[in-house]
Amino acid sequence: MTHARSTKQASDVLVIGGGLAGLSAAAHAARAGASVTLLEKAKDLGGRASTQDRDGFLLNQGAHALYKGGVGRTILSALGVDTPGGIPSTAGGFALAGGTKHTFPGGFLSLLSTGLLSWSGKIDLAKVLATLPRMDTTPYDRLSVTEAAARLSRNSEVQQLLRALVRLSTYGNDPDRQSAGDALAQLKLALDQNVIYIDGGWQTLVTQLREAAVAAGATVVSGCRVERVDVNDVGIEAHAGADVFHARSVILATGPREAADATTGVLNETLRAWADDAVPSLAACLDIGLESVPEPRSNFALGIDQPIYLSVHSAVAQLAREGHGLIQCMKYLGPTESADPTKDEQEMEAALDLVQPGWRGQEIQRRFLPKMVVVHGLPMADRGGVAGRPGPAVPGTEGVFVAGDWVGSEGMLADTSLASGRRAGELAASRRARVAAAA
Ligand SMILES: Cc1cc2nc3c(=O)[nH]c(=O)nc-3n(C[C@H](O)[C@H](O)[C@H](O)COP(=O)(O)OP(=O)(O)OC[C@H]3O[C@@H](n4cnc5c(N)ncnc54)[C@H](O)[C@@H]3O)c2cc1C
Numbered sequence: 001m002t003h004a005r006s007t008k009q010a011s012d013v014l015v016i017g018g019g020l021a022g023l024s025a026a027a028h029a030a031r032a033g034a035s036v037t038l039l040e041k042a043k044d045l046g047g048r049a050s051t052q053d054r055d056g057f058l059l060n061q062g063a064h065a066l067y068k069g070g071v072g073r074t075i076l077s078a079l080g081v082d083t084p085g086g087i088p089s090t091a092g093g094f095a096l097a098g099g100t101k102h103t104f105p106g107g108f109l110s111l112l113s114t115g116l117l118s119w120s121g122k123i124d125l126a127k128v129l130a131t132l133p134r135m136d137t138t139p140y141d142r143l144s145v146t147e148a149a150a151r152l153s154r155n156s157e158v159q160q161l162l163r164a165l166v167r168l169s170t171y172g173n174d175p176d177r178q179s180a181g182d183a184l185a186q187l188k189l190a191l192d193q194n195v196i197y198i199d200g201g202w203q204t205l206v207t208q209l210r211e212a213a214v215a216a217g218a219t220v221v222s223g224c225r226v227e228r229v230d231v232n233d234v235g236i237e238a239h240a241g242a243d244v245f246h247a248r249s250v251i252l253a254t255g256p257r258e259a260a261d262a263t264t265g266v267l268n269e270t271l272r273a274w275a276d277d278a279v280p281s282l283a284a285c286l287d288i289g290l291e292s293v294p295e296p297r298s299n300f301a302l303g304i305d306q307p308i309y310l311s312v313h314s315a316v317a318q319l320a321r322e323g324h325g326l327i328q329c330m331k332y333l334g335p336t337e338s339a340d341p342t343k344d345e346q347e348m349e350a351a352l353d354l355v356q357p358g359w360r361g362q363e364i365q366r367r368f369l370p371k372m373v374v375v376h377g378l379p380m381a382d383r384g385g386v387a388g389r390p391g392p393a394v395p396g397t398e399g400v401f402v403a404g405d406w407v408g409s410e411g412m413l414a415d416t417s418l419a420s421g422r423r424a425g426e427l428a429a430s431r432r433a434r435v436a437a438a439a
Contacts, residue, residue, distance in 0.1 A: 009037075010235075010245075010246035010247060011034075011035045011036055011037040011219075011245070011246070011247045011248075012029075012034035012035045012036065012247065012248050012249065012428075012429070013025075013026075013029040013034045013035070013036045013037075013247060013248070013249045013250070013251065013425070013428045013429060014036075014037050014038075014039070014236060014238055014245055014247035014249070014250045014251070015029070015036060015037070015038040015039070015218075015250075015251045015253055015425075016038075016039050016226045016229070016238065016250065016251065016252050016253060016254060016262070017038075017039075017040060017047065017252070017253035017254040017258075017403075017404075018038055018039075018040030018042070018045040018046070018047065018210075018220065018222060018253075019045075019046060019047025019048060019049060019253065019404075019417065020046075020047070020049045020072075020205070020206070020209065020414055020417040020418050020421065021253040021403035021404045021405070021407075021417035021418070021420055021421040021424075022038055022040070022047075022251070022253030022254075022403065022421065023038070023045065023206065023209040023210060023212075023213055023421070024075060024079075024209065024403070024417065024418045024419075024421025024422050024425065025038075025251045025253055025401075025403050025421035025422070025424045025425035025428070026038040026213040026218040026220065026425065027079050027209060027212045027213040027216055027218065027425065028421065028422045028425030028426050028429070029218070029251070029425035029426070029428050029429040030213060030216035030217045030218040030425075030429075031216045031425075032425070032426055032429030032430065033429060034428065034429040035217065036213070036216075036217065036218040036219065037218070037219045037221065037245060037247070038213065038218055038219070038220045038221065039221050039224040039225075039226055039238065039240060039245065040220070040221070040222045040223075040224065041223070041224065041225035041226070042222060042223070043222060043223050044222060045206055045210055045220070045222055046202070046203060046206035048061045048372070048373070049061070049064070049202040049203075049205060049206050049414065050202070050203055050206060051200070051201030051202055051203035051204075051206075052367075054289070054365055054367065055289070055364075055365060056320060056321040056324065057287070057289035057319070057320050057324070057326050057365045058200060058201040058203075058318075058319045058320070058326070059201070059287050059326075059367055060201045060202050060328075061285070061369070061372060062283055062285035062287075062328065062330060062369060062372050062374070063285065063309065063311060063313065063328035063329075063330050064197075064198070064201075064202050064414075065088070065195035065196065065197055066083055066085075066195060066196045066198060066202075066205075066414070067186075067189055067190070067193070067195055067412075067413075067415060068087070068193040068194055068195055068196055069189050069192060069193035070189060070411055070412075070415040071410050071411045071415045071418070071419050072411060072413075072414050072415035072417075072418040072419065073196075073415075075418045075419060075422055076205060076208075076209070076418065079208075079209065079212040080208070080212055081205060081208040081209055081212060082204075082208065083196055083198060083205065084198065084199045084200075084204065085196045085197050085198040085199045085316070085317040085318075086196070086197055086199075086316035086317045087194050087195070087196055087197075087316070088194070088195065088197060088299070088300065088311060088313075088315075088316045089106075089299075089300075090104045090106030090107075090110075090300055091106065091107070091110070092297045092298060092299060092300070093106060093298070093299065093300030093301060093302070094298065094300070094301040094302075094354070094355055095114065095116045095161075095164075095301070095302055095304050096301055096302065096303045096304060096305075096306070096308060096351060096354060096355075097116060097303075097304040097305045098305065100354070101301065101354050101355060102114050102115045102116035103115070103116070104116075104300065104301070104302065105117065105122075105125065105161075108126075111125065111126060116157075116161070116304065117157050117158070117161070118157060120155060121155050121157040121158050121161075124153045124154075124155040124158045125153070125155075125158050125161060127153075128152050128153055128158060128162070129191075132184070132187065132188055132191065133188060133191070133192065135184065135188070137180075137181045137182075137184040137185045137188070138181055139181070140179075140180040140181035140184055141179055141180075141181030141182070141381070141384050141385040141387065142179070142181075142381050142382070142384055142385075143179075143180045143181070143381055144175060144176050144177055144178060144179070144180060144381045145162075145163060145166050145172075145174075145175035145176075145178045145179075145180045145183050146159075146163070146175045146176050147180065147381075148162075148180030148183075148184065149162040149163055149175075149180075160304055160305065161304055163175050164302055164303065164304045164307075165187055165302075166178070166180075166183040166184075166186075166187060167302075167307055167309070167332045168190070168302055168309060169183070169186045169187045169189070169190040170182070170183050170186050170187075170281075170378075170412055170413070171281050171283060171332060171374040171375065171413065172281045172332070172378045173281065173307050173332035173333060173334045173335075174279065174281065174334060174335050174378060177279070177335070177380055177381060177382070178378055178379065178380065178381065179379040179380055179381045179383075179384070179385030179386070180381065181385045182379040182385040182386050182412060183379075186412050196317075197313050197316040197317035197319070198317055199317045199318040199319075200317075200318060200319075201319060224240050224241075224243070225240055225241075226238045226239065226240045226245075226262055227239050227240060227241075227262065228262055228263075228264070229250055229252070229262050229263050229267075229400075230264065231250075231263075231265075231267055231397055231398075231399070231400060235247060235248050235399065236248065236249065236250045236399060236400070238250065248399055248431065249399040249400070249401065249428035249431050250399065250400055250401070250428075251392075251401045251402070251403055251421075251424045251425065251428055252271075252400070252401070252402045252403070253402070253403040253404055253417075253421060253424070254404065255275075255373070255376045255404065255406070256271065256274050256275035256278045256376055256377070256402075256404070256406050257275045259271050259275070259402055260272040260274075260275045266396060266397065267394065267397045267400060270394055270395065270396065270397070271394070271402070274390045274391075274402075274406075277390075278376050278377040278406045279335070279377065279378050279380055280373050280374075280375065280376050280377070280378065281332070281333075281373075281374045281375050281378045282333040282371055282372065282373060282374065283330050283331060283332055283333055283371075283372050283374050284330065284331040284333060284341065284344040284345070284348070284368075284369065284370050284371060284372070285328070285329070285330050285367075285368070285369040285372055286328075286329040286330070286345055286348040286349070286366070286367075286368050286369075287326065287327070287328050287329070287365075287366070287367045287368075288326070288327045288329070288352065288359065288363055288365070288366055289320065289324065289325070289326055289363070289364050289365025289366070290324060290325040290326070290327065290359060290362040290363060290364065291323075291324065291362045291363075291364050292323055292324065292325060292362055293312055293314075293315070293325035293327070293356065293359075293362070294356050294357060294358035294359055294362060295355070295356050295357070295358075296312075296315070298312075298355050298356060299311060299312040299315045299316075300312070301351060301354070301355045303351065306347065307331055307332040307333075307334065308329070308330070308331055308332075308347060308348060308351045309329065309330045309331075309332070310327060310328070310329040310330070310348070310351055310352060310355060311327070311328055312325055312326070312327050312356075313326050313327070313328050314326035314327075324364075325362075327352065327356065327359070329348040329351065329352065330348075331344045331347060331348055333371065339370070339371060341368070341370035341371070344370065345368055345370075374413070375405040375406065375412075375413055375416070376404060376405055376406035377389055377404075377405065377406025377407070379412070386408075386409045386410070386411070386412070386416075387409050389406060389407060389408055389409060389416075390402070390406075390407060391403070391407040391408055391420065391424070392407055392408055392420050392423045392424035392427060393427060398431075399428070399431060401424040401427055401428055402420070402424065403417065403420040403421040403423075403424040403425075404416075404417055404420060405417045405420075407420035407424075408420035408423055410423070
């Protein structure tokens with residue numbers, strides 16, 4: 001059966017996917033003078049950076065923190081995107097180990113007083129933390145987190161704590177394979193400048209990024225799922241239902257598997273290989289909205305002998321109505337764990353019982369996301385860390401680029417999406433200039 005096709009206008013650059021990577025790509029390509037069309041399959045933009053309003057509780061897709069000194073914030077700022085919010089503190093926070101809570105060793109005094117570490121562990125940790133700010137992390141790129149922790153300290157308590165801090169700063173729970181160089185660099189970034197919890201949730205960033213892209217001339221279409229991308233001698237054709245979008249370049253700003261699924265031929269082979277190679281980091285997320293927070297001074301806890309995190313995000317940023325509280329809990333899922341959502345949820349509830357006793361009587365909102373992809377491509381030691389990630393240009397296929405948190409050699413987490421989006425947008429726009437000059 002043949003479908004009647006309504007051909008939409010042609011663009012220089014077609015961006016598929018309206019998360020942070022796609023919006024960054026669209027804004028940068030449009031700013032560089034290209035005509036840009038962005039297609040997003042969902043009704044709303046933002047992907048994993050979107051925020052859901054549930055009775056005044058503003059729920060990100062799991063706990064989200066923007067790295068204050070990261071490349072993502074630099075990119076946002078250059079696009080005129082504000083990052084309003086608050087900076088969390090580990091003061092008054094807890095380290096959870098052996099089924100009890102200990103003072104979190106986030107500073108000199110708390111390190112002295114915590115019952116988490118033995119005296120020799122405290123001395124060792126103080127030494128590691130003192131060397132970290134000046135440390136060149138590149139020699140650790142091809143070492144795993146487990147190997148690096150053993151090099152940095154012979155004390156097993158300190159090694160365990162370092163692995164927990166890496167989970168906290170990278171969301172990676174694959175210590176035997178994850179690149180230590182990038183993990184330590186990210187930990188340095190966290191210790192040096194901390195993070196921002198964004199007022200209104202990350203939708204605040206998404207809304208402004210869209211505005212930046214549109215102000216630069218990009219057309220943004222949501223509710224438009226691209227089923228197939230064809231590359232031929234004339235250019236690119238993207239098929240979405242009855243519509244065909246033509247362009248000189250395409251930026252696939254989706255997950256690696258979605259990008260592969262939408263393509264055929266040699267392009268499909270390359271993208272399929274990249275998708276098979278990418279190791280995701282996964283998390284179970286539990287968000288609890290409270291009538292009021294039982295222990296207002298206990299805002300943070302990190303599991304040391306279990307991969308658990310919890311933080312009262314509403315204590316730092318505007319994410320709930322006055323007086324209400326929003327706690328975001330997470331379990332960093334490891335590569336070998338078999339999925340057991342009920343157990344994961346119960347472990348997070350048990351952590352809440354320790355840190356916020358009485359929370360159960362205050363609960364008025366709950367959302368459980370059993371298996372979220374935090375990033376599609378965790379930097380791996382055997383590939384040399386971020387330097388081993390693919391793209392943005394797809395070799396052997398003119399005019400095709402990828403962007404996302406699995407692409408390119410800059411940054412971690414959302415910073416990678418924004419940075420690869422910038423690079424892909426600039427490359428696609430410069431190709432348009434070259435094609436135009438040759439014509
Ligand atoms: C639980 C959790 C916690 C996180 N915490 C942090 C944090 O603290 N700090 C941090 O920096 N990062 C964090 N992240 C990571 C961050 O959210 C992501 O890296 C970032 O949002 C990914 O953006 P993206 O554009 O690359 O991908 P996505 O947001 O996945 O966007 C891809 C878009 O493509 C669309 N799409 C897919 N296929 C098609 C198609 N065929 N046609 C049209 N559209 C399509 C999708 O609908 C989606 O909107 C966290 C992520 C999670 C899940």
